[in-house]
Amino acid sequence: MMTGAKILIECLLEQGVDTVFGYPGGTILNVYDELYKYEGKIKHILTAHEQGASHAADGYARSTGKVGVCFVTSGPGATNITTGIATAYMDSSPVVFISCNVGEDLIGKDSFQEVDITGITMPITKCNYLVRDVNKLADIVREAFAIARSGRPGPVFIDILQNVSAQEADYTPVPQSQHFTTGRLGALMERSSHNFEAPTPDEDDIDKLVEMIRNSEKPLLICGGGVVRGRAHKEFLEFAEKIDSPVAITVMGGGGFQGRNPLTTGMIGMHGSQASNMACDGCDLLIAVGCRFSNRVALDPESFASQAKIVQIDIDRAEVNKNVKTDHHIIGDARKVLERLNSKIEQQHHDEWKKYVFSFKTETEYEEGGEALTPKQITKTIANLLPQDTIVATDVGQHQMWAIQHFHYDYPGQLLTSGGFGAMGFGLGAAIGAKVGNPDKTVIHVTGDGSFRMNCNELCTEQCYDIPVITFIFNNGVLGMVRQWQTLIKDKRYSQTDLDRGPDFVKLAEAYGLKGRRVTNVAELEDAINDAVSWGHGYVIDCAIDMDEMVKPMVAGGSHITKFIVC
Numbered sequence: 001m002m003t004g005a006k007i008l009i010e011c012l013l014e015q016g017v018d019t020v021f022g023y024p025g026g027t028i029l030n031v032y033d034e035l036y037k038y039e040g041k042i043k044h045i046l047t048a049h050e051q052g053a054s055h056a057a058d059g060y061a062r063s064t065g066k067v068g069v070c071f072v073t074s075g076p077g078a079t080n081i082t083t084g085i086a087t088a089y090m091d092s093s094p095v096v097f098i099s100c101n102v103g104e105d106l107i108g109k110d111s112f113q114e115v116d117i118t119g120i121t122m123p124i125t126k127c128n129y130l131v132r133d134v135n136k137l138a139d140i141v142r143e144a145f146a147i148a149r150s151g152r153p154g155p156v157f158i159d160i161l162q163n164v165s166a167q168e169a170d171y172t173p174v175p176q177s178q179h180f181t182t183g184r185l186g187a188l189m190e191r192s193s194h195n196f197e198a199p200t201p202d203e204d205d206i207d208k209l210v211e212m213i214r215n216s217e218k219p220l221l222i223c224g225g226g227v228v229r230g231r232a233h234k235e236f237l238e239f240a241e242k243i244d245s246p247v248a249i250t251v252m253g254g255g256g257f258q259g260r261n262p263l264t265t266g267m268i269g270m271h272g273s274q275a276s277n278m279a280c281d282g283c284d285l286l287i288a289v290g291c292r293f294s295n296r297v298a299l300d301p302e303s304f305a306s307q308a309k310i311v312q313i314d315i316d317r318a319e320v321n322k323n324v325k326t327d328h329h330i331i332g333d334a335r336k337v338l339e340r341l342n343s344k345i346e347q348q349h350h351d352e353w354k355k356y357v358f359s360f361k362t363e364t365e366y367e368e369g370g371e372a373l374t375p376k377q378i379t380k381t382i383a384n385l386l387p388q389d390t391i392v393a394t395d396v397g398q399h400q401m402w403a404i405q406h407f408h409y410d411y412p413g414q415l416l417t418s419g420g421f422g423a424m425g426f427g428l429g430a431a432i433g434a435k436v437g438n439p440d441k442t443v444i445h446v447t448g449d450g451s452f453r454m455n456c457n458e459l460c461t462e463q464c465y466d467i468p469v470i471t472f473i474f475n476n477g478v479l480g481m482v483r484q485w486q487t488l489i490k491d492k493r494y495s496q497t498d499l500d501r502g503p504d505f506v507k508l509a510e511a512y513g514l515k516g517r518r519v520t521n522v523a524e525l526e527d528a529i530n531d532a533v534s535w536g537h538g539y540v541i542d543c544a545i546d547m548d549e550m551v552k553p554m555v556a557g558g559s560h561i562t563k564f565i566v567c
Contacts, residue, residue, distance in 0.1 A: 001168040004134040004160065005034040008098070011141040013041060014176055017069050019060060019436055021045045021053040025073025027113065028100035030165040032071075045436060045465060047429065048457040050077050054084020055429030055455070056436070057095045061088075063391055063413040063434035065231060067148050068095040074102055075113030078159070079120065083423050085155050086124040090420025091252060092229050094153035096144050097121075103163040104132065121157045128157035134167040142174065151198050152316045153229055198315050201332030206340045208328060209287070209311055213345060216285035218353045219245040220308070222268060222297075225252030225419065226290015226315060226334045228412040233257065235338035236289060243348045246357045248276035250291055251404055254415035259408030263354075266362040269297040269561070271401045271551050274360040277561045280305050282356070289313045290334045293323040294420070295557060301325075303560050313337050363405060364552040364567075372546040375399075375474065377522055379406035382444065382472065385529045389414065390442040393431035395451030396422045398480035401551040403446045425454030431469045432461055442533075445471040449499055450479045456505075459512040462538035470532045471540045473505055476547040484550050488565050509540035516540040 002010070008031060012020070020042055024032045035044060047053040050072045057068030072078050078099045088095045101107070102114045118130045127147050129140050137160065144156040213219065221243070227236050233256050240247050240263050247257050248268035257264060266273030268280060280286065286308040291297065293312075298304040301324050309327040312320050313334060320329045330337050365376070379402060382390075392407055393416040394400040400417055409415045416434055418426040431445040452473050462469055474480070479497040486494050509516030515535055517528040525543065532539035553567045 002171045003030065003034070003168055004137050004165040005030040007134070007137050007169065007171045008141060008160070008165070009034050009038055009042065010171060010173065011138050012069065014142070014173060015067065015145045016176065017042060017067070019043045019045065020069045020071055021047060021056040021060070021433065022071030023047060023050045023053055023073070023077060024071070025077050025113070027074040027102055027162045028071060028165075030162070031100060045432070045461065047461050049455065050080035051083055051425065052429040052432075052455050052458040052461065054081035054095075054097065055087065055426050056433035057097075058084060058088045058093050059393055059416050059430030059433030060437040061093050061095050062416050062430070064437040065413065066437070067145055068093070068433065070095060070097045072097070072099045073113070074099060074117070075115050077113075078117040079115060082120060082124065083421075085121055085157065087418050087421040087423045087426060088155040089124045089126075091418065092153050092225060093155065094148040095155045096148050097155060097157045098160070099157075100160045100162050100165055101130070102161070104161050105163075107161070118157065118159050124155070125157045126154040129159065131158060131160040131164050134164045134169040137164065137169070138171060198333035198336065199317070199331045201330050201337045201340055203340070205328070205330045206337070206344065209330060209341065210344045212285055212309060212311065212328065213243050213348065217350065218282060218284040219243055219350065220279045220283035220286050221245045221247045222286065222288040222291045223247055223249045223253035223257040224289055224291025225250065225256075227253055227256030228290070230290065230315070230334040231412050232290075232335035232338055233412055235335050235342060237261070238342050239338050239345075242342060242345050244350045244354070246275070246279050246354060248272065248279060250297055251417060251419040253291070254404055254417070255409040255412045256290070258410050260410070264362065265357060267404055270299060270555050270557065271405070271553065272555070272561070273362045273364070273405070274553060274564070274567065275357055275362045277553075277555070278360045279357040281307070281562045283308045285309050285311070287311045287313065289338070290315070292319045295323070298324045299555055299557055299559055299561055373519070373521060373525065373543055375402040375545065375549060376406055378472065378474065378525065378543050378545070379403065381522055381525050382529065383407060385526065386444065386533075387442050390444055391416065391434045391438060393417070393427045393434055393443065393445050395427035395447040395454070396424045397448045397451055398484065398549070398551050399446050399448040399451070399474035402474065424451040427451065428455050428458045428469070428471065432458060432467050435467050435469055443469050445469050447471060447473055448480055449473055449475040449477065449505070452505070456508065459509060459514060459538065459540070463513040466537060468537050468539075470529070473540065473542045474545055475505070475542050476545045476549060478547045480547070480549070481551070483547065484554070487548070487550075488554065489556065505540055505542040509538075514538040514540060516542065518542045518544065520544045
């Protein structure tokens with residue numbers, strides 16, 4: 001017999017969990033008391049705030065390909081992670097969030113720190129559970145992990161009543177390899193509404209696309225987040241080279257196709273390159289792999305790729321024809337679909353088409369030599385001085401777009417960004433999680449002064465656990481992306497976007513026991529990076545840029561993809 005708390009920890013070990021990010025409290029006390037006895041088996045990272053823990057678990061999951069785990073207590077502890085849950089949900093990141101609620105006798109009585117967290121999180125999880133029976137706990141945990149990692153990955157929430165964590169039940173270990181064959185879990189799988197295996201691609205659908213490719217003279221590929229989540233980068237590379245197609249990359253597709261590959265046209269959409277957007281408008285066959293055609297990509301769905309046959313390859317049938325009407329689609333895991341396509345496609349050649357596409361810019365050029373650093377100078381200097389496989393975690397705003405436009409990502413999990421939900425404050429927690437999961441890789445956090453204020457308290461987590469993340473702040477003293485819109489769309493009415501306030505970020509870093517440096521030119525930036533690398537601990541580099549620096553190009557929402565406001 002074991003308590004529910006011990007069963008939970010044993011089930012985490014079954015799943016291969018070695019790290020948990022979290023913050024304790026009264027209702028989850030039994031779980032933390034049991035976790036104390038597992039020192040050396042499961043590492044716990046205590047963050048400054050529950051939201052930081054949620055983003056750290058997410059960053060860990062994205063960068064390692066494993067399922068992240070986050071512990072919180074009831075009430076405000078649970079509600080504080082809803083931003084992290086929604087971020088993981090929108091970007092299909094496999095994280096299991098676990099909280100403990102008040103006891104059975106207190107449920108529904110507006111008890112201290114009671115909240116219906118399963119009701120709150122239902123729209124932003126693949127599945128969630130309220131555990132009222134200790135005898136069901138083990139199978140629920142196993143099912144939760146299976147759901148999180150299977151099919152289209154995503155977050156799952158488990159809320160365990162406090163009395164369940166203290167009650168006892170029989171527990172029989174089940175190796176992860178046997179979870180789909182064991183009778184008890186198998187029965188749960190049969191009753192569940194979730195598909196635990198990706199749909200098998202239809203062979204006729206594969207053959208139809210092969211024929212469409214043969215007949216195409218101007219193909220364009222879009223590399224979406226499904227390529228990254230499915231770790232289908234090798235198959236995608238083979239596919240792109242076989243059909244000899246230019247490749248546009250979405251925000252979430254960063255790392256799904258090598259940014260330095262000569263077929264890369266750069267980012268597509270609102271801040272897409274001229275090459276990507278012009279290719280989209282001129283192609284005769286558009287094949288989107290793992291891309292849901294969000295409003296930041298298909299700005300005007302009616303005119304999007306209007307000259308092309310549009311093909312969507314996606315693991316989730318619900319995404320097909322949701323935002324853009326397709327001419328053909330294939331439902332299935334990106335890797336399996338691409339494997340089948342690669343086995344049937346002959347080598348194609350589209351030299352004239354590529355010559356046209358690459359006559360347009362794939363990357364924005366910036367004026368250099370002024371008093372302030374330019375975004376390109378910052379990213380170029382970072383790329384020159386840090387390893388090519390450096391993991392980059394961003395927040396949301398102008399700096400995010402510059403990091404995606406100007407860094408070149410080579411593998412899935414190298415870029416960590418809140419693409420769907422757009423959560424400012426995501427980056428530092430995600431960077432911490434990535435460094436914990438990838439201790440041998442350099443991890444940097446790219447942020448803006450507005451975003452950094454959101455969760456800069458996690459610098460104490462960096463210091464406490466000696467997690468050597470280097471933070472680069474693109475500091476323009478304003479909410480840069482909103483100011484850019486105000487400049488271009490709102491006739492320079494700068495309402496509430498000036499950040500004329502503290503703190504001094506260098507002093508803030510030092511207050512947390514880290515190092516910091518303010519830089520205003522390339523030479524100072526180079527010196528700061530070298531110092532950060534040699535010091536080997538957490539470091540904050542505050543980079544001064546002009547407040548009117550813009551992300552270029554830009555197309556307004558709802559506009560034709562080639563109608564650039566600024567180039």
